[in-house]
Structures are given as C-alpha cells and as structure tokens.
Amino acid sequence: MSTKKGRTLADVMGGLDDDTPEEASAAVAAPAAPIDPPAAKIVPVSVLVSPEDRKRLRQLSLDTGLSIQKLGHEAFNMMLEARGLPPLVPVSANVPSGRSRR
Numbered sequence: 001m002s003t004k005k006g007r008t009l010a011d012v013m014g015g016l017d018d019d020t021p022e023e024a025s026a027a028v029a030a031p032a033a034p035i036d037p038p039a040a041k042i043v044p045v046s047v048l049v050s051p052e053d054r055k056r057l058r059q060l061s062l063d064t065g066l067s068i069q070k071l072g073h074e075a076f077n078m079m080l081e082a083r084g085l086p087p088l089v090p091v092s093a094n095v096p097s098g099r100s101r102r
Helices: 009-013 021-029 051-064 068-082
Strands: none
8 A cells, every 4th residue: 555645636737727817818918038937837738749759859859959848839839920829938847858058
C-alpha cells in the first residue's frame, strides 16, 4: 500500500475557469511581455504526434537551439497571425530543459 498522496482532478482543474470575461479580454489586450511562471497563471497544452514526428521535432529543436516550448509558440503565433489574431503571451517552460545556452 502506497503512502503517497497525489492531487485530485478537482485540485488540478480548479483554477482554469476562474477568469471573468473582463479579465480574459484584458489579458488578450495586454502587451506581449515575458511572464514569470510563479506569478502568472499558465496552463499546459498537449499535442499528440507520432514517434517519428517527435524525433523530427526534437532534431529541429537541436538544430535551431530552441526548446520545443519556443518552437510551439512560434508555430502557434504563425497560425494566429495568418488568421489576423493577436499572438500568444510569451511564457517560459515551468521546468528548465537543461540545455546549455548557445
């Protein structure tokens, strides 16, 4: 029997819909400045890809010196720009990748 106690789904999902419409629209209109993860509300977005595509994305990350997080932001921003929508607010990964800076 395990003595570990994890978080419940309610604990994890509890704060996702706390923003009022006014707060949400203010966040969209805010300037795109980097945000410190501890001070900001950030949520993960998962994308499923095949193992081969994951290897290609990892290689692209290594070739460009950009993290998968930054590559994802770049791709989403390109898609949003093509549709005339404002870009994502830049955030840092909540766990450093450990990659040395170039």
